[in-house]
Amino acid sequence: MNDKVNVRPTPVLAIHGGAGTLLRGAMSADKEQRYRQALEAILLHGQAQLAAGDSALDVVVEAVRRLEECELFNAGKGAVYTAAARHELDACVMDGHDLQAGAVAGVSRTRNPVLLARLVMQHSPHLMFMGAAADELARAHGLEMVASDWFGTPERLAQLQMAQQTASGQLLDHDGQTQAGQDSGPIDEGTKFGTVGAVALDARGHLAAATSTGGMTNKQPGRVGDSPIVGAGCYANDATVAISCTGTGEAFIRACAAHDVSALIEYAGLDLHEACRRVVIEKLPRLGGRGGLIAVSAKGEVCLPFNTEGMYRGQVKVGDAAPAVGIYGEAFI
């Protein structure tokens, strides 16, 4: 608050495309390259926005919109199927400047749930809408609507059929199992927590976060995970940090994971990395929570921790020659 006001940290954007177990089967270098290129392209666009002075809110919403548009990731186009072979999408945005937030759960006709979450934040007295009423709000405000089967892809349908053939009934219950014959990318689609998200710090020192997901393959209809829950899967506060999570949503809700990182910084005086480590490496596993998060602090520090084998992730600062993108490796980059 009262420290040197003229030392603004460099604007920065971080994104994720889900965390999970690395695929044990044959995996093509080509598919891996597609993931890396998709992440890089989105980071480069966000970098240009930040360099041009766009707000953190604009940048994270646009990054997540592009992640939704990319079939590789489980959000928007390419979303996974519920047990009823339908799509139910959740999204949330939060602006660290004024702690405004918007969220939607269980939408199925709105092309870009993250745009609807932002619309709710900016054009409704309410913060969160669910189901058909949320879609209706999108339609009434002129957002692009799509047929309910628009989100699906042949790959996602195959994943549902595989999930429904397993004994457990849910793909996330069988870690590391190969999806024979499927070239579904570096991280096993069967054990991936397919949320996408973005966090950014802009030139004015404001933080923002956005999260969007198609949920879990073969999830029961009506299930709401952490992605649309402020303080669980998404949180931003200019005083501390912006966070977007991906993982077993139930544990992230029980842990109030995103707000907990913020509280550990603000009240316990931890630095960003230690706060993230406590939540992702210590606390979440005790609750059965697997996954990770991306975090940008008010000081411009970045932390992308995960307790799984991999997480699609990347970051870029204004002025960087190229984005840094990762899939495997150490939990902390």
Added chain:
Amino acid sequence: MNDKVNVRPTPVLAIHGGAGTLLRGAMSADKEQRYRQALEAILLHGQAQLAAGDSALDVVVEAVRRLEECELFNAGKGAVYTAAARHELDACVMDGHDLQAGAVAGVSRTRNPVLLARLVMQHSPHLMFMGAAADELARAHGLEMVASDWFGTPERLAQLQMAQQTASGQLLDHDGQTQAGQDSGPIDEGTKFGTVGAVALDARGHLAAATSTGGMTNKQPGRVGDSPIVGAGCYANDATVAISCTGTGEAFIRACAAHDVSALIEYAGLDLHEACRRVVIEKLPRLGGRGGLIAVSAKGEVCLPFNTEGMYRGQVKVGDAAPAVGIYGEAFI
């Protein structure tokens, strides 16, 4: 953790039935007495349960179920109407012992949403369900179902009609306005945040919290408030505190109000009263948040703060000769 294990605090239960502006019009002593008697009866039952060794979870769920059954309060029977003249009920429970939680949003056929929230917690791999799918889960597990118009009362319908006749369209927008000719109780129904909740500490030192609501009169269909959001309107953690909130839900979500009280105790080292004061008296008003909360700490302390003129509230410890019940008065009792 490592302090004197044999000094167990006395078991205690606190409940609330909503906060708001005191009614400016004629208000009958009889109606006020009905509120007090309803709160006292529920507290006495919970006291007996706690004395018999029942778990905090059992006690808060039963207290909220009884609040749902009482037409005076906006939850279950007596729930307010949405703008579409229907009912959409939200509820949440959390067990501080293992941080398990369950929540439902937008149910309309399940007689007791708090029982469904507990069912989700105990019988589903998921934590939160919404809409018709949540009702379907209740039906599948044998909970009592009711017709969708069962929750309404003539008084609630009159409140909707009055709300829809106002310019603002939402009753909570016109503080202190008298509802002419209506004897609706000590707190103005037009400015009341009608959530109910309970928090308890049991003989084994476990905390639990439960919250249930019919939402806001004339709310847009699909709106989700703070009541079913873990960390916002409901939170329990044996290490710190159990919390149930009532108020302008959007601000409580943005503030992560319930989890923030817990974090201020755990990380900032504040005592229960100071943590509650920071959130209810300092932080929430800055976000436009009006309402209050009930809190029981791991040490057995009770705090029932609100920043409105009144809150239906009460508390009782095992061994107390009678429950303490309040409607008006200082924010802190």
